[in-house]
Amino acid sequence: MSAVPVEALDWTRIGADLEAHGCAATGPLLDTDACARLRALYPQDAPFRSRIVMARHGFGRGEYKYYAYPLPAPLEDLRSALYARLAPLADRWNAAMGLPVRYPAAHADFLARCRQAGQTRPTPLLLRYGEGDYNCLHQDVYGEHVFPLQVAILLSAPGRDFTGGEFVLTEQRPRMQSRAEVVPLGQGEGVIFAVRHRPVQGTRGTYRVALRHGVSRVRSGERYTTGLIFHDAA
Ligand SMILES: O=C(O)CCC(=O)C(=O)O
Numbered sequence: 001m002s003a004v005p006v007e008a009l010d011w012t013r014i015g016a017d018l019e020a021h022g023c024a025a026t027g028p029l030l031d032t033d034a035c036a037r038l039r040a041l042y043p044q045d046a047p048f049r050s051r052i053v054m055a056r057h058g059f060g061r062g063e064y065k066y067y068a069y070p071l072p073a074p075l076e077d078l079r080s081a082l083y084a085r086l087a088p089l090a091d092r093w094n095a096a097m098g099l100p101v102r103y104p105a106a107h108a109d110f111l112a113r114c115r116q117a118g119q120t121r122p123t124p125l126l127l128r129y130g131e132g133d134y135n136c137l138h139q140d141v142y143g144e145h146v147f148p149l150q151v152a153i154l155l156s157a158p159g160r161d162f163t164g165g166e167f168v169l170t171e172q173r174p175r176m177q178s179r180a181e182v183v184p185l186g187q188g189e190g191v192i193f194a195v196r197h198r199p200v201q202g203t204r205g206t207y208r209v210a211l212r213h214g215v216s217r218v219r220s221g222e223r224y225t226t227g228l229i230f231h232d233a234a
């Protein structure tokens with residue numbers, strides 16, 4: 001298949017990175033053919049429900065499209081398999097942050113919860129950046145129901161297809177200055193990261209830090225990514 005089986009990822013290392021840093025690179029997730037097939041969808045209309053030109057909304061420069069259901073292969077299966085691996089961690093994070101929400105083991109059940117609250121539209125997306133484009137720091141919250149982790153997969157080859165365009169995360173700790181983290185990715189590799197906040201163990205107990213993610217300016221070439229967000233949109 002074009003996607004590495006989710007069970008084959010190094011979940012010990014990924015779990016440790018998520019706990020320590022709020023983000024983790026997955027290692028190879030999609031092969032180069034799968035990356036090329038997803039990139040080639042961009043100019044088409046049928047796989048998508050809408051197109052966003054980022055500059056029109058103050059989101060940055062570049063554009064993206066939200067997929068329609070069913071998501072293109074292998075993303076539909078990848079989304080539910082990643083969800084199932086991440087749900088226990090999401091529960092632990094919420095418990096540590098004193099939040100009451102817990103997540104069902106199956107993604108279909110979580111989507112049903114979204115649907116009941118009017119969150120019915122798919123949030124996974126395909127993004128395209130050209131030279132000079134960037135994505136402002138943001139959080140992908142689309143309604144009341146939020147799954148606390150999401151995934152972005154790099155579909156282009158860094159250094160060959162594009163330069164610049166680094167995936168960036170910032171962390172805002174209570175009463176402290178922000179900390180930035182750059183996550184280097186290979187083509188077909190994903191980054192798993194906190195959508196909105198994560199627990200950090202301090203000397204006086206656990207506190208909540210707010211995260212934002214974005215993409216630095218693409219210096220040359222073209223950069224495509226695909227994002228898997230586990231909650232749907234109102
Ligand atoms: O292009 C990227 O690396 C980030 C895209 C993004 O904001 C997302 O997937 O939520």
Ligand SMILES: [Fe+2]
Nearest residue numbers: 138140213227
């Ligand atoms: Fe995003």
